[in-house]
Amino acid sequence: MVASLTTKTIVGLEIHVQLATRTKLFCGCALEFGATPNSRTCPVCLGLPGSLPVMNRAAFDASVRFALAMNCKIATYTKWDRKSYYYPDLPKNYQISQYDLPLGYEGYCDIDGDEGQSKRIRIRRAHLEEDAGKNLHDVPGCSLVDLNRTGTPLLEIVTEPDIDCAQDAFDFCTGLQKLAVYLGVSEASMQKGQMRFEPNINVEITRGGEVFRTPIAEVKNLNSFRAVRDAIEYESKRQVQDWLADEDYVFGKASNENRGWNADKQMTEYQRSKEAAHDYRYFPDPDLMPVTTTADWVDSVRKELPESPTVRCDRLVSAFGLSQGDADLIVADRGDAELFDAAVDGDKKLAKRMTSLMLGAAKKSANDRELTVSTVLPSATSWQQLVRMVEDGVVNASAGERLLLEAMENTAGEIDFEQMAKDRNLVQVQDVGQMSAWVEQVFTENDGAVQDALSNPKKAKAAPGFLTGKVMQVSGGKADPKVVRQLIAAKIKEMQTE
Amino acid sequence: MAKLLTESDVRHIATLSRLQLSDNEIAMMTEELSAIVGYVDQLSEVDVEGVVPTAHAVEVQNVFRDDVVRDSIGADKALANAPEREETFFKVPKVLDQDTV
Numbered sequence: 001m002v003a004s005l006t007t008k009t010i011v012g013l014e015i016h017v018q019l020a021t022r023t024k025l026f027c028g029c030a031l032e033f034g035a036t037p038n039s040r041t042c043p044v045c046l047g048l049p050g051s052l053p054v055m056n057r058a059a060f061d062a063s064v065r066f067a068l069a070m071n072c073k074i075a076t077y078t079k080w081d082r083k084s085y086y087y088p089d090l091p092k093n094y095q096i097s098q099y100d101l102p103l104g105y106e107g108y109c110d111i112d113g114d115e116g117q118s119k120r121i122r123i124r125r126a127h128l129e130e131d132a133g134k135n136l137h138d139v140p141g142c143s144l145v146d147l148n149r150t151g152t153p154l155l156e157i158v159t160e161p162d163i164d165c166a167q168d169a170f171d172f173c174t175g176l177q178k179l180a181v182y183l184g185v186s187e188a189s190m191q192k193g194q195m196r197f198e199p200n201i202n203v204e205i206t207r208g209g210e211v212f213r214t215p216i217a218e219v220k221n222l223n224s225f226r227a228v229r230d231a232i233e234y235e236s237k238r239q240v241q242d243w244l245a246d247e248d249y250v251f252g253k254a255s256n257e258n259r260g261w262n263a264d265k266q267m268t269e270y271q272r273s274k275e276a277a278h279d280y281r282y283f284p285d286p287d288l289m290p291v292t293t294t295a296d297w298v299d300s301v302r303k304e305l306p307e308s309p310t311v312r313c314d315r316l317v318s319a320f321g322l323s324q325g326d327a328d329l330i331v332a333d334r335g336d337a338e339l340f341d342a343a344v345d346g347d348k349k350l351a352k353r354m355t356s357l358m359l360g361a362a363k364k365s366a367n368d369r370e371l372t373v374s375t376v377l378p379s380a381t382s383w384q385q386l387v388r389m390v391e392d393g394v395v396n397a398s399a400g401e402r403l404l405l406e407a408m409e410n411t412a413g414e415i416d417f418e419q420m421a422k423d424r425n426l427v428q429v430q431d432v433g434q435m436s437a438w439v440e441q442v443f444t445e446n447d448g449a450v451q452d453a454l455s456n457p458k459k460a461k462a463a464p465g466f467l468t469g470k471v472m473q474v475s476g477g478k479a480d481p482k483v484v485r486q487l488i489a490a491k492i493k494e495m496q497t498e
Numbered sequence: 499m500a501k502l503l504t505e506s507d508v509r510h511i512a513t514l515s516r517l518q519l520s521d522n523e524i525a526m527m528t529e530e531l532s533a534i535v536g537y538v539d540q541l542s543e544v545d546v547e548g549v550v551p552t553a554h555a556v557e558v559q560n561v562f563r564d565d566v567v568r569d570s571i572g573a574d575k576a577l578a579n580a581p582e583r584e585e586t587f588f589k590v591p592k593v594l595d596q597d598t599v
Contacts, residue, residue, distance in 0.1 A: 021565050028568030037586045038573040046576055058565035079553045086516050088590045135593055144587035147576070279514055284553035289561040 008204040009236040011169055012124075012161035013228075015176065016154045017186050018131070018194035019062045024151035025130045026053030026096065026288075033192045037146035045151035047092030052287050055080075059128060059153035060103070060291065062185040064298070066155055067104025067126040069183055069305055070176075074298045078103040079290040080128075083280045088145045089133035097156075098127035099282040103291070109179075110310065111171045121172050122160040129154055155185075161200070166232035173197060173225050178309050182334045190224055197222040201235040202251060205243060213251040214239040217259050219268055231261045234268055312337055320344070320351035329359055335374035342380035343387060353387045361401045365408050376408045382415040389417060393480050399426040428480045432487075435471070435479050439487045442470040453492050464488050502532045502539065 023030060027044035043051035064074055081099040107123035131152035136144040157176070163169045177195060180186040188195050199219050205212045217239065219231045243249045259268040307315070309331050316327040331337045340358060344351045358373055366373045377383070390400035403426065407415045421427050429435060443450050446467060453463035464485065471484045508528045512519050519527065570576075573586035582589040 023565050023567050028563070028566060029570045030567045036573055038576045038588070039586065040570045041573075041576045042568075042570050054561060054563040056565050057562035060562065084514070086514075087593060088588065089593075136587070137592065139584060139589070141592050142584075143590050143593045144584055145590055146587055279510070281514070286554065289556075289558050290553060292559050 004207075005240070006206045007236070007240055008206075009164055009166075009232065010161045010202055010204060011163040011165075011232055012200045013157075013159045013163065013169060013172065014198040014200070015157045015159075015173065016131075016196045017066070017157065017176070017180055017188060018192075019059050019066075019153040019155060020184065020186050021056055021058045021062065021153055023056060025056050025059050025128070025153040026151055029148075029151065031152055032148070035148055037144075038148060040148040041150070046147060047090075053096065053285075055288060055291070056153060061301070062153075062183075063103055063126065063128045063155050064293070064301055065183055065305060066180065066185045067107065068298070068302050069179055069308060070104070070107040070109050070123050070126065070157070072104035072107030072123055072126055074293055075101055075103050075105065076294075077101065077290060077292050080285045080288045081282045082285050083282055085280060087132070087135075088143065089135050089147070090150065091133075091147065095130060095132065096285055096288065097129035097282075102127035109172065109175060111168060111175055113168075119162075119168065121162045121168075124158045124160050126155055126157045129156055166229040166236070169199060169232050170225050170229040173228055175310070177225075178332075182306060182309055184334075193223055195223070197228045199228060199232055199235075201232055201239070203236055203239045203243075205240060212243065212247075214243050214249060215251050215254045216256040217268070218256070218274075219259050219261055220271065222261055227261050227263060230263075230266060231268055234266065235259075238268065306334065309334075309337075316340075316351075319346075320348050320355075322351065322355055326355050326359060329363070330355070333372045333374065335378075336372055339374040339378065339380055339383065343383035345384065349391055350384065350387050353391050354383065356397075357387060357390070357400065357404055358383075361405050362408060365405055377404075377415070379414045382407070382417060386415075386417040389421065393428055393430075393482065394418070395421050395426050396428055396477065396481055399424075399428075399477055402426070425476070426478065429475060429478045430480065432483065435475070435483055436487055438471050438474050438479060439467075439484065439491060442467055442474060443491065446470060450492075450495075454495060464492065502535045503528055 021031065024045055027042050029040045029042050029045055032040055044053055067074060078098065078101050080096050082094040083097045083099070084094045086093050102125040104126035105124065107126070108120050109123065110118040110120050113119035131149050131154050133145055133147040133150040136146070138144070159172070163172060173195075177188045177190075180188040180195075186194060198221065200216050201219065202214045202216045205214070217235055219235065222228050222231060239249075248254060256274040258271040258274060260271050261267075262269050313324070313327045313331045316322045316330060317324055322330070330340050336358070340351075340354060344354050362373045362377070366376045369376070386400060386404060389395050390397055395403065399421065403417055403420055403424070406424075407417070407420070449463045449466050449470075452459035453467070454460075456463075467488050468481060468484050471479055471488070472481060505524050505528050508519075508524050508531060511531075512524070512527075577583045577586065577588065580588050
């Protein structure tokens with residue numbers, strides 16, 4: 001009989017995020033996706049003798065912002081080191097990275113876990129380093145090298161092995177992308193390869209009280225969230241199978257290995273053993289000066305951080321009673337979220353109305369043009385005015401939507417919705433006498449429906465709605481449907497008692 | 499004097515440095531590198547008790563430049579000394595064991 005197995009997947013992630021600077025990390029060459037190969041190079045990023053790197057302040061600042069948003073501690077003293085390796089995509093023969101004193105360390109990010117519980121993934125370190133160039137292999141026997149990417153600033157983020165399933169890794173990575181975009185520290189475009197992932201995976205197997213651990217597999221260079229999820233899924237099965245086939249396939253006995261993800265076959269493939277671990281011979285880069293930070297400066301950067309997407313989402317739900325789904329949609333874009341907050345200005349009533357206008361007609365109209373709501377109609381003042389008008393019954397909901405769509409078609413500036421409503425003759429009639437007169441007229445013209453409302457049990461419920469619609473028609477959409485409904489109900493009651 | 503480096507150390511360093519050395523050269527390098535390391539090793543005689551580790555001899559910190567684009571030299575200049583090129587790529591012998599950053 002085979003003793004039953006329980007398995008637990010253990011995953012730590014290394015993630016490279018390209019920072020959204022205009023220029024490279026150590027020289028003034030422009031960062032430009034898709035430029036002519038080797039056209040964005042200079043003596044510094046070509047690694048020519050005698051050239052000297054100088055740190056890009058924007059890259060360092062963005063790194064600190066990102067690290068702080070991941071709740072990292074910021075080093076008071078940080079430095080850069082040379083990591084030696086010989087490949088043509090890095091012509092200096094070393095990469096400038098950070099070895100023992102990363103700029104950020106001991107942070108964490110929370111992701112959604114089961115049953116509304118959040119899970120904490122600890123961040124071991126975040127360090128600023130340069131990217132290598134690109135090798136192309138489309139010529140037999142040769143590699144073609146493009147050094148445009150050489151020297152691109154990357155923040156490398158390393159988590160603790162706190163992730164225990166593929167879905168959590170997926171959620172963590174997508175959450176990190178959202179955060180990076182929110183902070184404005186990275187465009188985090190997957191298409192442009194601005195986020196790359198390397199999960200380190202092994203499995204803890206328990207059989208009859210005995211615990212076994214498989215060797216760690218590092219899956220190299222994944223460039224999509226799905227690949228991260230699928231590769232972890234695959235590895236957590238593959239490693240158990242390999243252990244079942246050979247009980248010496250355990251950590252310490254068998255060596256750790258690098259594997260690559262084959263998306264076509266949906267499997268990882270063995271690349272090399274890590275037994276011959278690379279000896280990178282790190283040493284401090286003498287060309288770059290260390291950077292020191294003060295607590296005051298770090299505090300001031302922390303204060304300027306925007307509210308994180310997760311925190312913001314929770315706040316919209318708890319403060320305004322939005323559904324989680326609606327809150328997610330609003331928060332998905334930072335501009336939209338800020339517009340929402342500015343227009344609503346803490347007023348719960350306005351929040352509901354704002355949500356339905358923003359996520360309904362406005363979002364569709366913006367999406368059709370592949371834009372966000374806040375880029376099409378950015379004025380919070382105008383939004384607030386419109387939302388208030390609908391809320392106060394100055395215009396009804398459908399008129400509000402009509403005004404909004406018209407405004408979004410025509411201009412991106414400030415809009416005077418009140419004037420616009422007057423010009424379009426959409427201001428609701430508040431005069432009860434006028435509305436009563438319309439009700440009288442509709443009752444006279446629609447005797448069938450009136451009789452239904454009075455005495456047809458099958459139609460008594462639907463008839464008042466029909467009559468309300470008629471009154472709205474007669475009024476040219478200007479009657480306040482709430483008042484009209486009340487007037488109709490009162491009139492029917494009156495007729496019944498007569 | 500006992501050698502500070504063994505021949506196998508030197509072979510390892512040669513591999514890391516992508517150098518192909520003959521057995522004679524290995525023997526010679528072991529001799530010479532040992533002498534160099536031995537010379538530098540004199541530093542370990544200095545008492546550094548209580549001295550904070552330092553990465554730089556110069557007391558300069560926080561040297562930054564602004565994120566302003568400067569002209570690149572252009573592909574043709576970049577490729578001027580390349581032994582081989584293909585369009586505006588450097589053309590090099592095929593890289594097999596490609597590691598990523």
